[in-house]
Amino acid sequence: MSDPRDESMIRARDLRKSFGDFEAVKGIDIDVRRGEAFGFLGPNGAGKSSTMRMIASVSPVSSGELRILGMDPATDGPAIRGRLGVCPQEDTLDNELNVFDNLYIYGRYFGIDKATCRDRAQELLEFAQITEKAKAKVEDLSGGMKRRLTIARSLINRPELLLLDEPTTGLDPQARHVLWDQLFRLKQAGVTLVITTHYMDEAEQLCDRLVVMDKGLIAAEGSPRELIKAHSTREVAELRFGVGENEALAEKVADLGDRIEVLPDRLLVYSDDGDEVVSQVHARGLQPLATLVRRSSLEDVFLRLTGRSLAD
């Protein structure tokens, strides 16, 4: 039986972070195992970025226990950072250097020798599919390319653990899929991924396990499927009655499902059989402007747990 410490990439117990009087992270417990893709799902201001910065060993822990790769960031910061890859929310690329030098110089910060840096930089340019832009200025790249470059840069030291803070925010759909593909390949190669996101499709696609964070605390934990099963029904029927009328009609359909949510633009009726709900609605003489039957998603889980939608 291998030492469980080898397999634990991140371990947090009652982890807290305060900025003056404001407590951003209010005591969370986390376990991330080697080789998995772990997600922090939650809206802006949930405490995800603060947690990530503590894990990245750039922000000191206010209280609680935190071990990354078995080491304590308070004493072994540089050693931990040498084995991490960090892809921050804003592309903090070096705007004064060209694309190739961004990778090369960053690699040198880790103490990697010149020849290896050069080789790896070349390799990573290909991985990120921006080889032809090697000598270009960073500001001339598109948003998607900059993000791919940031991810490539975070791999220069061949990290065991890769931290990605909102990796696809602001990218167009095609760019997002290219990125997801790259992350999936990394995971297959054995890199442990930790991702924060407020996109439920991203969380569902990429993560093996995730925690739902809200206001500094963890509201739920598990794989996407487990979460949906535990906190939502199998299907959802969305009913749109026109602005201002959804709320009024809520009582009339309340009994059709296990649960009902009233949103400004539609009603959500949770049940195991969405089609049945819709036909019942029609049978009662109600005439929605539009209906949609879909499977439950993490968005529904979040709505259930916090009463708000993810995209706040």
Add this chain to the structure above:
Amino acid sequence: MAMTPRSTDLGAGKLSVIEGMTRQYDYWLTVFKRTWRGGVANSFVTPLFYVVAMGVLLGGFIDGDPEKLEGATSYLAFVVPGLVAAHAMTLAVGETTYPVMGAIKWHKTFYAQLATPLAVRDLVNAFLAFVLFRVGSACAIFMLVLAPFGVFETWWGPILAWLSQVLVGMAFATLVFAYSVRLRSEEGFGLIFRLGVLPLTLFSGAFFPISNLGPFLEWVARLTPLWHGVSLSRMFCLDTVDWSLAAVHVVVLTALGVLGWWLAVRGLDRRLET
């Protein structure tokens, strides 16, 4: 409430020059109110330091020999007119480099203004009028502050000197404006200050008579616009006026100003079209 346009509102010919300028009065007034405080230190305190350090302290070691100082009885009296003229140039260049590029590239104010009945010519005029105000007021304050120190020979001299300073300032304003509208990146400005403003300030006769430079360099100095401004300003302050030379100075500076204005309007027109 009828919102139909009246025929007199619709592009009935270009605005007159005056109208074009007065419509921007409120804009420039707001700009002034927001920025005058920051400018005070740089536009007033810095040249005052030069006057004290060079004119007074260094001047204490220099003989007040009118033969060597182009008619001045003290080094202080010699440098003051030149320093104020150089300062007019520095202010003018400062106002027509970064702010012009800002209006084109960063804040894009010119584009916004052009979406109204205003024309490119009006934008340039109003901009230059603001620069005129800044240069004029800064130099006037300066001259007033220095008046009690016995550096002026007559009461009317400083007034004409002030006009000369404004003239040289505006000549630079228009020329640099014309340059700025053709520039793509602000890196060029660093060179203007280091290879333009600084050597001009140092070698145009503000600190020492250009005859000290030797015959060849003396003629080079005479070709610079700043020398004309310095010379004019000094002659009036020291009452050593050579009217024919003064006339040459005025003609040269005015011609440069007009040329600069014409190049500025054309350049801005072309730049905002692309």
Add this chain to the structure above:
Amino acid sequence: MALIGSIPAPPTPVAAARLLVLRNFIVYRSAWKLFITGFLEPVFYLFSIGIGVGKLIDTFVFHGEQVPYAAFVAPAMLATSAFNGALLDSTYNVFFKLKYDKLYDQILATPLSTGDIARGEITWGLLRGSIYSAAFLLVMVVMGLVDSWWAVLALPAAVLIAFAFSAVFMALTTWMTSWQDFDKITLAQMPLFLFSATFFPIEAFGNGVLRWIVEVTPLYRGVVLCRELTTGVVTWQSGVSVLYLLAMGFIGLVVVRRRLDTLLRT
């Protein structure tokens, strides 16, 4: 692509400082024009005031020796070129990297520390000031304004001046919050430049309080040190200047490190 590999040791402090200097060097390679023009400023002053105004003055007495005006002004310009070189890189550029590029945040995500950043950036400021000074010293030698073999030490003196100012300016920059704060820097730079006995002897301030105030200002100590070395009139006061500048530099270094910790390691 084989991903997980062996982990190299984090760079030593010296290696880290070298890396940051290398990075700045790569950036400046393309901006060499602007780099070179920075050298010209003290040269212009030398020719203009030193020579042009020099024709109006005979000599000055410095520590009991007669010194022609150009030879009097030149060492002050040497000190000033070190000062200018350090200033540019330790203020505007640092501010930009700190607030806009967020360069230091990037670097801190690696094994490097705030101490590495402080040392690296100050070393660069120091190098830039020193390059300008070395070139200026050459100009002085060519123009025959150097009077003694002590002048060989003028270059290390200039390096010391660049170090001291680089550290202190960088420390001040960490407190700035907006571009308007830079007006304060110009406001400080101008009087330092003009009143540190650069163009006239310190006797111009009389012999009272004013003179002693100037004696403790940093650029004056740099100017008088260089002047003593190039005219060959070295006294115990030169030693005082050296200690003064060393202390200034090291205090600045410590402050920069602390400030970076406060700003970036929250």
